[in-house]
Amino acid sequence: MDEISLFEERSKEFYKDYLPHVSIDCVVFGFHSNTLKVLLIRMKGQEHWGLPGGYVGKDEHIDDAAIRILKSRTGAEKVFLEQFKAFGNTGRSEKDLSYLPESIWFRQRFISVGYYALVDYEQIIPVVDDISTACEWKSVHELPAMMMDHRQIYEAALENMRFQLNYKPIGYNLLPEEFTMPDLQKLYETILGKPLSRSNFQRKMLAYDIFIKHDKERKGGAHRSPILYSFDQVKYQAALKTGLKEAW
Amino acid sequence: MDEISLFEERSKEFYKDYLPHVSIDCVVFGFHSNTLKVLLIRMKGQEHWGLPGGYVGKDEHIDDAAIRILKSRTGAEKVFLEQFKAFGNTGRSEKDLSYLPESIWFRQRFISVGYYALVDYEQIIPVVDDISTACEWKSVHELPAMMMDHRQIYEAALENMRFQLNYKPIGYNLLPEEFTMPDLQKLYETILGKPLSRSNFQRKMLAYDIFIKHDKERKGGAHRSPILYSFDQVKYQAALKTGLKEAW
DNA sequence: ACAAAAGTGTTTAACCTACACCCATGC
DNA sequence: GCATGGGTGTAGGTTAAACACTTTTGT
Numbered sequence: 001m002d003e004i005s006l007f008e009e010r011s012k013e014f015y016k017d018y019l020p021h022v023s024i025d026c027v028v029f030g031f032h033s034n035t036l037k038v039l040l041i042r043m044k045g046q047e048h049w050g051l052p053g054g055y056v057g058k059d060e061h062i063d064d065a066a067i068r069i070l071k072s073r074t075g076a077e078k079v080f081l082e083q084f085k086a087f088g089n090t091g092r093s094e095k096d097l098s099y100l101p102e103s104i105w106f107r108q109r110f111i112s113v114g115y116y117a118l119v120d121y122e123q124i125i126p127v128v129d130d131i132s133t134a135c136e137w138k139s140v141h142e143l144p145a146m147m148m149d150h151r152q153i154y155e156a157a158l159e160n161m162r163f164q165l166n167y168k169p170i171g172y173n174l175l176p177e178e179f180t181m182p183d184l185q186k187l188y189e190t191i192l193g194k195p196l197s198r199s200n201f202q203r204k205m206l207a208y209d210i211f212i213k214h215d216k217e218r219k220g221g222a223h224r225s226p227i228l229y230s231f232d233q234v235k236y237q238a239a240l241k242t243g244l245k246e247a248w
Numbered sequence: 249m250d251e252i253s254l255f256e257e258r259s260k261e262f263y264k265d266y267l268p269h270v271s272i273d274c275v276v277f278g279f280h281s282n283t284l285k286v287l288l289i290r291m292k293g294q295e296h297w298g299l300p301g302g303y304v305g306k307d308e309h310i311d312d313a314a315i316r317i318l319k320s321r322t323g324a325e326k327v328f329l330e331q332f333k334a335f336g337n338t339g340r341s342e343k344d345l346s347y348l349p350e351s352i353w354f355r356q357r358f359i360s361v362g363y364y365a366l367v368d369y370e371q372i373i374p375v376v377d378d379i380s381t382a383c384e385w386k387s388v389h390e391l392p393a394m395m396m397d398h399r400q401i402y403e404a405a406l407e408n409m410r411f412q413l414n415y416k417p418i419g420y421n422l423l424p425e426e427f428t429m430p431d432l433q434k435l436y437e438t439i440l441g442k443p444l445s446r447s448n449f450q451r452k453m454l455a456y457d458i459f460i461k462h463d464k465e466r467k468g469g470a471h472r473s474p475i476l477y478s479f480d481q482v483k484y485q486a487a488l489k490t491g492l493k494e495a496w
Numbered sequence: 497a498c499a500a501a502a503g504t505g506t507t508t509a510a511c512c513t514a515c516a517c518c519c520a521t522g523c
Numbered sequence: 524g525c526a527t528g529g530g531t532g533t534a535g536g537t538t539a540a541a542c543a544c545t546t547t548t549g550t
Contacts, residue, residue, distance in 0.1 A: 021267050022336075022359050062336025062359060086334045086361045088270075088310025111270050111310060111359070113334045182529070200513065202530070217520095223528040224520040430502070448540060450503075465547095471501040472547035 003044035003131075007104050010131060014105040018055035023110040024066050025053040025087075025150065027157035028074065030121035031174040035139045036190050038154060039073065039126060040146070042134040046096060048147040051154065052135065053112070066115040073127050073135065080118040080173040084160040087112045087153060096147045116157040118173035165191060169208050172231050180218060180226035181205065210236040251292035251379075255352050258379060262353040266303035271358040272314050273301040273335075273398065275405035276322065278369035279422040283387045284438050286402060287321065287374060288394070290382040294344060296395040299402065300383065301360070314363040321375050321383065328366040328421040332408040335360045335401055344395045364405040366421035413439060417456050420479050428466055428474035429453065458484040 028039035040049040054069035056062050063083070071077055088111045100107050126135040138144060146154070164170055171187050172179065185201045205211070212232045217225035276287035288297040302317035304310050311331070319325055336359045348355050374383040386392060394402070412418055419435050420427065433449045453459070460480045465473035 019269050019357065019359070021269055056336065056359070058357070059338050061338055062334065065336075083334060086310065086331060088304065088313075088361070090307050090309055109267065109306070111267070111304070111361070113336070113359070180529090197513070197515095198529085199515085199531075204512090222522050223526085224522095224530085226529060428502090445540065445542095446502085447504075447542085452539085467548090470549050471499080472503080472549095474502060 004100065006044065006131065007100060007106060011105040014055060017057060019058055021108055021110055022056050023053055023112045024056060024062065024069055025051045025112050025114050025153055026066060026070055027051060027114065027116040027154050028070065029116065029118050029161065029174060030124065030137055031187050031190070032121040032137070034186050034190060035141070037121065037137040037139055038143070040136060040138050041132045043132050046147055048096065048145045050147040051150045062113055070117055072129070074119060074124040075127070076119050076124055080170060081115055083113060083115050085114050085156055087114060087149060089149060093148050114153050114157060116161055118170065120174065120176050122176055162191060169205065169210060178214065178228045178230050180228060182226055208239065210239055252348065254292065254379065255348065255354065259353040262303060265305060267306055269356055269358055270304050271301055271360045272304060272310065272317055273299045273360050273362050273401055274314060274318055275299060275362065275364040275402050276318065277364065277366050277409065277422060278372065278385055279435050280369040280385070282434050282438060283389070285369065285385040285387055286391070288384060288386050289380045291380050294395055296344065296393045297386070298395045299398045310361055318365055320377070322367060322372040323375070324367050324372055328418060329363055331361060331363050333362045333404050335362060335397060337397060341396050362401050362405060364409055366418065368422065368424055370424055410439060417453065417458060426462065426476045426478050428476060430474055456487065458487055
């Protein structure tokens with residue numbers, strides 16, 4: 001079956017189940033071997049890559065839709081997921097989808113609500129669904145050409161994420177359950193694109209007082225063993241309530 | 249003509265001109281006599297007040313729709329207008345609009361994109377359109393009961409605006425073309441809900457170096473005449489480019 | 497002249513940065 | 524034991540808050 005027939009088939013279900021004109025795009029960030037990664041998919045019939053996305057059930061909260069879409073793509077639950085902007089240009093899909101018949105679901109004009117997620121790279125298994133041919137991590141340094149306005153959406157997500165990172169310690173969401181301060185610092189340096197003072201970074205992070213210090217260390221590498229930390233939900237929530245030093 | 253007949257009439261146009269399921273709500277802030285104000289409307293047939301809103305033309309950018317809606321309500325153009333969040337609960341209009349026939353435009357499920365605007369109170373003339381019975385400024389301290397989830401939308405806008413205010417000098421958008429530092433400080437104190445140090449406030453603001461200092465002063469009041477300032481677009485844009493000290 | 501508001505200057509403390517030092521581990 | 528990475532301490536500088544002082548105006 002060619003993809004047009006397939007899309008026509010799926011179109012019927014989509015019109016039945018989902019709200020027209022509204023879509024969701026997820027920018028899923030991961031971190032692996034000192035590189036920031038983004039999860040991209042390739043739709044059948046498309047040359048360019050795109051963001052994993054989906055639609056909103058007729059009786060579904062948009063946040064729930066985002067959670068569902070993310071889970072269907074990665075199996076991940078309870079990750080950091082935040083809405084950051086709605087995209088409502090006209091002609092967003094003009095150049096990439098105009099080869100499809102007009103009646104097809106995808107040819108609608110969509111207002112897309114962007115969410116970005118921070119996930120543990122190791123815990124995710126990218127899922128290729130029936131309307132796509134690939135779902136892979138791509139390094140942000142060597143992103144392939146992207147369809148529609150997905151590049152813009154990605155950039156807006158990155159900017160938003162960087163901004164948040166500057167004001168709230170959200171970075172650990174990209175790391176495994178247990179991590180070391182050097183790990184965390186590498187991640188911050190990668191995302192922010194600049195080196196940070198090692199000793200001060202450590203102090204600043206620990207000053208947030210939202211980490212659990214483990215007794216064990218990570219053995220194996222040469223040189224001194226770094227201390228393992230994990231994230232303390234309870235303390236973090238408490239810290240958020242009293243404000244995380246973002247005020248006059 | 250009762251409002252149901254009217255709505256049925258308008259419904260047809262709306263279905264023809266606008267994208268279904270997508271709406272826009274504007275939280276318009278103004279500042280008058282040391283009080284922060286919000287522009288509210290009352291829809292025909294509704295007991296409670298609501299935010300001025302509208303819909304997105306089938307071939308219109310959502311930002312343009314927001315600008316158009318704001319202009320139609322206030323006559324204001326070129327004001328500070330920013331998208332801050334999309335609201336996509338289910339049953340948003342359940343309790344307030346369920347008395348209307350289901351076929352009516354307003355009974356759709358809407359995903360609403362929230363924008364907030366900062367306008368010069370003096371320059372605005374609230375406009376009552378044909379589907380509403382009132383359009384008035386209300387003090388944020390004594391807001392009336394609001395329809396649907398508009399209270400939540402307002403609160404999200406306020407929070408967002410406060411946050412921005414902490415990091416970027418956007419407050420002057422609420423003042424007339426020419427204003428004094430004491431004016432600006434009163435405004436900040438009102439919005440943030442706490443007193444600020446007078447001398448330090450002045451220094452901090454002037455340090456941004458985005459204001460034009462006028463030679464004249466405001467005469468009339470008792471005591472020393474304050475210096476008039478206005479906002480310097482050019483310097484502000486330049487400052488934004490080099491970054492407004494929000495970084496590591 | 498005086499009171500009150502606006503504008504400017506000065507002291508002080510908190511904070512961040514840079515750097516030095518110590519510790520632990522594998523070779 | 525020594526090279527290297529990890530963790531802690533400390534001095535110096537920057538910035539902002541707190542307060543004092545001066546200037547200006549209307550009464």
